[in-house]
Amino acid sequence: xxxxxxxxxxxxxxxxxxxxxxxxxxxxxxxxxxxxxxxxxxxxxxxxxxxxxxxxxxxxxxxxxxxxxxxxxxxxxxxxxxxxxxxxxxxxxxxxxxxxxxxxxxxxxxxxxxxxxxxxxxxxxxxxxxxxxxxxxxxxxxxxxxxxxxxxxxxxxxxxxxxxxxxxxxxxxxxxxxxxxxxxxxxxxxxxxxxxxxxxxxxxxxxxxxxxxxxxxxxxxxxxxxxxxxxxxxxxxxxxxxxxxxxxxxxxxxxxxxxxxxxxxxxxxxxxxxxxxxxxxxx
Numbered sequence: 001x002x003x004x005x006x007x008x009x010x011x012x013x014x015x016x017x018x019x020x021x022x023x024x025x026x027x028x029x030x031x032x033x034x035x036x037x038x039x040x041x042x043x044x045x046x047x048x049x050x051x052x053x054x055x056x057x058x059x060x061x062x063x064x065x066x067x068x069x070x071x072x073x074x075x076x077x078x079x080x081x082x083x084x085x086x087x088x089x090x091x092x093x094x095x096x097x098x099x100x101x102x103x104x105x106x107x108x109x110x111x112x113x114x115x116x117x118x119x120x121x122x123x124x125x126x127x128x129x130x131x132x133x134x135x136x137x138x139x140x141x142x143x144x145x146x147x148x149x150x151x152x153x154x155x156x157x158x159x160x161x162x163x164x165x166x167x168x169x170x171x172x173x174x175x176x177x178x179x180x181x182x183x184x185x186x187x188x189x190x191x192x193x194x195x196x197x198x199x200x201x202x203x204x205x206x207x208x209x210x211x212x213x214x215x216x217x218x219x220x221x222x223x224x225x226x227x228x229x230x231x232x233x234x235x236x237x238x239x240x241x242x243x244x245x246x247x248x249x250x251x252x253x254x255x256x257x258x259x260x261x262x263x264x265x266x267x268x269x270x271x272x273x274x275x276x277x278x279x280x281x282x283x
Contacts (some may be wrong), residue, residue, distance in 0.1 A: 005068045005080060009058055009089035011226065011238030012138055012264055019142050022097050029147065031110035032140055033103045034177075035081060035158045036169035042117035042128055045086050053228075064091055077101040081112035083139060087131035088269065090139050104163040106156070111143060119170030131263075133173070137180055141187035151184040215248040217260070217277040226270035230259030237270050246277060 010018060040048070040063055049059035064084065071080035081102040084091040094100035094112075102112030115132050123129045144151050157177060158168035173180075219240050227234040231254035250261035251274070258274035 003068075003072050005064075005072070006092045006095055007064050007068065008092045009060065010092070011089065012135075013240055013244075014238050015090045015139060016142050019096070019146050022146070024097055024147065027098055029109055029111045030149065031106055031154050031156055032143060032149070033106055033110045033112050033156045033158055033161070034136065034140075034169050034173065035102060035112060035114045036119045036173060037084070037114050037116050038118045038120075038168070038170070040116065042087065042122050042132060045116045046128060049086070049088075058089075060086055060089060060091065064093070067093070071101070079107075081114045083111070083113045084116060085113060085132060085135045085139060086116040087128040087135070090135055096143075103156075103158055103161045105161045110156070113139065115169055115173065117170075119172040120167070121170075122172070124172045124176065129172075131269075133176070133180065137183045138187065141184045144184060145188050151181045151188070155181055155184070216280045217246045217248055217262070218280060219244045219246065219272075219276060220278045221276040224272055224276050226262075226272055228270065230254050230261070230271045231257075234271065240264065240272075245280075246272075248277070 037045075045060065045063055048063050052061045053059045067080070067084065071077050079094045079099065079101040082092065082094045082096050082100045084093055096111065099108055100112050101107055102114075103110060113136060115136050117124070117129060117132055119129070124133045140151070140155065143149070144154065155177075157174055158164060158166055159174065219242055222242050223239045224241075225236045226238050226240060227236055230252040244264060246260075246262040246264060248260045248262055249269070252259050252261070252271075259271045260274050260277055261269065261271050262277070263269050
């Protein structure tokens with residue numbers, strides 16, 4: 001990698017479309033390694049992201065800049081992990097098509113993905129922690145598909161590197177590794193993160209029961225704008241194609257137009273015009 005870092009945030013479908021444009025002639029990785037940041041924790045990241053938003057910045061900008069300074073000037077590394085994934089965006093830091101620095105045995109062969117959070121302590125099965133995990137599953141599935149990787153033999157935890165002493169990406173992610181790989185395979189085979197899985201998690205007692213009340217829908221328009229607030233005057237943070245399942249978490253009026261606050265299968269949240277969402281039956 002040649003500094004500065006890329007520092008580009010993607011929504012789910014933006015990332016899918018971006019990766020499809022990449023050329024892997026210069027460097028073609030054969031592995032994906034999952035990490036967690038630990039510091040910052042997810043709670044710290046979200047607090048900083050909210051401050052960014054209040055200043056009109058893309059949420060996460062301050063932390064991403066701090067991470068670049070840490071790897072570039074403090075560690076003096078030649079590169080850094082490729083992706084940083086919080087609860088909303090997928091941030092490219094090191095170019096995906098160039099070797100990064102993240103795991104001593106596998107820097108030359110692996111894409112490094114940092115899940116934002118301290119997953120020895122923070123929950124990865126509900127709320128923002130679950131969104132981080134779903135984003136990671138999605139990004140991993142896209143990369144495995146493009147590179148022709150078999151998830152069952154190509155995905156590693158940082159702690160599996162024989163030359164590292166880090167218990168990374170934390171116990172909670174390590175406990176979920178096999179299930180996460182199965183979900184990667186599901187997406188690669190044409191599936192989606194099914195909102196019905198949320199109900200299954202609730203049935204197991206891992207998610208607050210208030211989620212049951214959330215409504216569901218599916219997009220019925222191509223390139224549906226997702227906005228930061230309810231109304232066309234709010235900034236667009238990406239777009240969704242047809243037939244993406246949504247969980248509707250809030251509703252607001254702007255003039256005569258109804259807007260839904262939605263969460264996508266990969267955990268992104270934003271506002272869309274209700275007229276472009278077909279409601280589905282609640283469970």
